[in-house]
Amino acid sequence: xxxxxxxxxxxxxxxxxxxxxxxxCKGGCCEDGDAGAPVADEEMEIIRKNLEVILPYLxxxxxxxxLRQGLFVQDGEFGWVTPVINGGICAYGFRDERGIIKxxxxxxxxxxKLDWKKPISCHLFPIRLNETDTYTMVNYEPREVLCKPAxxxxxxxxxxxxxxxxxxxxxxxxxxxxxTLHQLAVEHFDAAPxxxx
Numbered sequence: 001x002x003x004x005x006x007x008x009x010x011x012x013x014x015x016x017x018x019x020x021x022x023x024x025c026k027g028g029c030c031e032d033g034d035a036g037a038p039v040a041d042e043e044m045e046i047i048r049k050n051l052e053v054i055l056p057y058l059x060x061x062x063x064x065x066x067l068r069q070g071l072f073v074q075d076g077e078f079g080w081v082t083p084v085i086n087g088g089i090c091a092y093g094f095r096d097e098r099g100i101i102k103x104x105x106x107x108x109x110x111x112x113k114l115d116w117k118k119p120i121s122c123h124l125f126p127i128r129l130n131e132t133d134t135y136t137m138v139n140y141e142p143r144e145v146l147c148k149p150a151x152x153x154x155x156x157x158x159x160x161x162x163x164x165x166x167x168x169x170x171x172x173x174x175x176x177x178x179x180t181l182h183q184l185a186v187e188h189f190d191a192a193p194x195x196x197x
Contacts, residue, residue, distance in 0.1 A: 007136045027102065040120070
């Protein structure tokens with residue numbers, strides 16, 4: 001376990017290797033699971049305020065599902081989450097010409113229509129956050145079958161999970177936190193590429 005201030009990270013965050021292999025998984029994390037993506041209160045407000053910008057990037061089915069279920073739904077385990085279509089793909093998702101699931105919110109961001117990328121729970125995957133009164137727990141939780149290609153690709157490229165998720169970790173915890181994590185990884189886990197033979 002690694003502790004940085006009030007954040008506790010599992011060792012796997014620096015020891016395990018992971019790089020998404022979208023050609024193989026097709027973005028399946030956006031449709032495989034028990035619920036949609038967890039969203040924080042402030043994230044729900046951002047989506048509400050920018051809905052007109054986001055809607056054109058969604059499928060007709062996705063827009064219909066938002067009308068039917070609402071922009072967010074309450075889940076007993078995860079709290080507020082994005083709605084899903086027929087127990088599958090996130091209502092905010094769509095498939096590109098290669099069949100890879102993309103995020104409509106992120107597509108709006110990539111086109112410069114939005115200055116917010118997507119829910120942090122999506123951005124951090126395969127890391128999951130669990131908040132307690134005292135700590136934020138940071139755990140590496142890839143999907144056993146779906147993420148096998150990403151685990152293999154990460155091992156091939158020798159990229160630790162935390163490095164693959166640098167942008168998301170900086171977004172969530174700040175650059176100073178990431179630099180501290182990287183230093184701990186280099187000193188105690190030999191996880192940095194420049195340290196390898």
